[in-house]
Amino acid sequence: MSVTKPSTFLSTSISAVSGTVSNLNKSLLEYVNPEKPTHDHSSVYYKRFFVSQFNLGDKTIEAKFSTPMIIADGDSVIVSGYPKDNVFQVLAYTNQTQQVSKHENWIVLILGAIFFFAVAIGLLISQLVIEGALIPKLFLFGFTLVGIYMGYRALLIREAIKLISES
Numbered sequence: 001m002s003v004t005k006p007s008t009f010l011s012t013s014i015s016a017v018s019g020t021v022s023n024l025n026k027s028l029l030e031y032v033n034p035e036k037p038t039h040d041h042s043s044v045y046y047k048r049f050f051v052s053q054f055n056l057g058d059k060t061i062e063a064k065f066s067t068p069m070i071i072a073d074g075d076s077v078i079v080s081g082y083p084k085d086n087v088f089q090v091l092a093y094t095n096q097t098q099q100v101s102k103h104e105n106w107i108v109l110i111l112g113a114i115f116f117f118a119v120a121i122g123l124l125i126s127q128l129v130i131e132g133a134l135i136p137k138l139f140l141f142g143f144t145l146v147g148i149y150m151g152y153r154a155l156l157i158r159e160a161i162k163l164i165s166e167s
Contacts, residue, residue, distance in 0.1 A: 016080040021074060026068065065102065070100045075096075076097050080160035093164070
């Protein structure tokens with residue numbers, strides 16, 4: 001196992017860890033989509049996250065992606081992410097054995113952040129906010145926070161991808 005160049009982006013320290021996968025445990029985190037209307041009978045009823053937990057040397061690694069990780073015990077991988085509660089959280093990975101690289105779509109997160117900022121700007125210039133109404137100010141605050149989080153998360157994923165490509 002080796003730890004490569006840590007990169008501090010804003011307040012989160014992103015680093016890359018490489019090694020051989022051991023003790024692989026894959027699971028599916030599935031729960032009812034709270035946004036689904038009760039009268040809708042489509043197949044999109046659950047939200048799914050594929051969780052992979054494994055060890056790289058003495059580090060415990062956890063990855064939550066919208067698609068399953070393409071790894072197996074004994075594969076040589078490089079993961080990039082950040083430590084959280086003594087577990088390394090993966091943002092991007094490269095499986096050198098199977099020659100696969102994957103990460104979440106940071107472009108969609110950036111587009112979502114732009115959308116939320118556009119709504120916030122629309123609220124900011126609305127007559128209700130100018131008059132001092134409380135509810136539009138709360139929505140303005142909420143949309144701004146969501147936009148900031150999505151943009152920050154997208155930039156973290158982009159930094160993790162960059163760190164893996166340098167390895």
